[in-house]
Amino acid sequence: MPSYDVMPNMELYQPVRVEDALDIASRYADRGWLVGGGQDTYGWLKDRAKSADALIDLSAIDELRGIRETSDGVEIGALTTLTEIAESGLLKQRFSLLAEAASVVASPQIRNIGTLGGNVSQDVRCWYYRRGLSCYRAGGNLCYADTPQGMNREHSLFETSRCVAAGASDTAPALVALDATMVLRSADGERTLSAEEYFVGPAVDIENTTALRSGEILTAVRLPKAWANASFYYEKVADRNVWDFSLVNVAAAFRIADGTIQESRVVCGAVQATPRRLQNVEQAIRGKAKGAVTAASVAGMASAGARALAHNGFKIPLMENLVKRAISA
Numbered sequence: 001m002p003s004y005d006v007m008p009n010m011e012l013y014q015p016v017r018v019e020d021a022l023d024i025a026s027r028y029a030d031r032g033w034l035v036g037g038g039q040d041t042y043g044w045l046k047d048r049a050k051s052a053d054a055l056i057d058l059s060a061i062d063e064l065r066g067i068r069e070t071s072d073g074v075e076i077g078a079l080t081t082l083t084e085i086a087e088s089g090l091l092k093q094r095f096s097l098l099a100e101a102a103s104v105v106a107s108p109q110i111r112n113i114g115t116l117g118g119n120v121s122q123d124v125r126c127w128y129y130r131r132g133l134s135c136y137r138a139g140g141n142l143c144y145a146d147t148p149q150g151m152n153r154e155h156s157l158f159e160t161s162r163c164v165a166a167g168a169s170d171t172a173p174a175l176v177a178l179d180a181t182m183v184l185r186s187a188d189g190e191r192t193l194s195a196e197e198y199f200v201g202p203a204v205d206i207e208n209t210t211a212l213r214s215g216e217i218l219t220a221v222r223l224p225k226a227w228a229n230a231s232f233y234y235e236k237v238a239d240r241n242v243w244d245f246s247l248v249n250v251a252a253a254f255r256i257a258d259g260t261i262q263e264s265r266v267v268c269g270a271v272q273a274t275p276r277r278l279q280n281v282e283q284a285i286r287g288k289a290k291g292a293v294t295a296a297s298v299a300g301m302a303s304a305g306a307r308a309l310a311h312n313g314f315k316i317p318l319m320e321n322l323v324k325r326a327i328s329a
Helices: 018-031 042-046 082-087 089-094 096-103 108-113 116-121 172-177 279-285 292-303 315-328
Strands: 011-013 032-035 054-057 067-070 073-077 181-186 189-194 217-224 231-237 248-257 260-269
Touching: 018 032, 018 054, 018 181, 018 217, 067 089, 073 089, 082 089, 082 096, 082 108, 082 116, 089 096, 096 172, 096 231, 096 248, 116 172, 116 217, 172 248, 172 260, 231 315, 248 315, 260 279, 260 292, 260 315, 279 292, 279 315, 292 315
Parallel strands: 011 054, 032 054
Antiparallel strands: 067 073, 073 217, 181 189, 181 217, 231 248, 248 260
16 A cells, blocks of 8 residues: 655756746646645645645745835735734734734744745635545535535535535635735736635636636735725634634725725635625625624624535624624724
8 A cells, every 4th residue: 555654756846936937837737736835735745635746846936925015005925924924014004904814824833834825825624625535626526515414514604516615714805805916927927816806616616716727826916005004804713723724704994984984895704615705794884883883783794695504504693793893893
């Protein structure tokens, strides 16, 4: 029997320029695996749940690191670590929502290695999928979690087309709330997507969680100055404060004048495969005072359309209460 105590054989590339990384990624296409911090990579490969012909380690490309102020806002290299984001004076001053989200990812050791690009591009955490079972997401014809006997306490409430796995990123909802732009490069050039467009659900693509195409690399994330210094709220609820993934989280940005909400973006994570923007809530609170009365009047709207599975019904009141706290804080 094969030993799973060692990594499988594959080529390793460690380019120092983006252009070289793009050339290698284009050459290997679907058989190349891009690695940033590697926190979501090595378990897949060591357990043989997924395979690749080549690892393309991006960690030596300095161009993909750093937090830079621009005329339009702030640009963050995709290889910037979560610790660097959490501790950035610029981000804490102008976009504290993202800094706070980064500060609660996993543990300090993982944040020291994990990157923003990796955190927003990681695969779902469903254990049926991760142990190598042939579910819909793995190319099979069954969702093991969406059965009467399925273990689905951490799974989705919304948009459960064939797959009920929930997104695992803590920073993704913050990027959607900040109306971030994702910068993608390939050998053919550069394209940009809004954060909302970057994340894709199972009804769009059952095998992938992002809009990254074969041969593309997420190189940067841009935060528009339109949401700089807004009123922000972020909260994550997990079984443990350290290490665990979110059961539900909320990221919210408000523009307020004279105590009245002029505009907002309210986003929940871990309730579906992608960050869930609550546009019905945003519309309902526009023009109203930010506070407990407004929060109580719209909290129930947050979970409209939710479909509880056998064991995750607790997420509905949890989601409603987090949205209430975001609006009343």
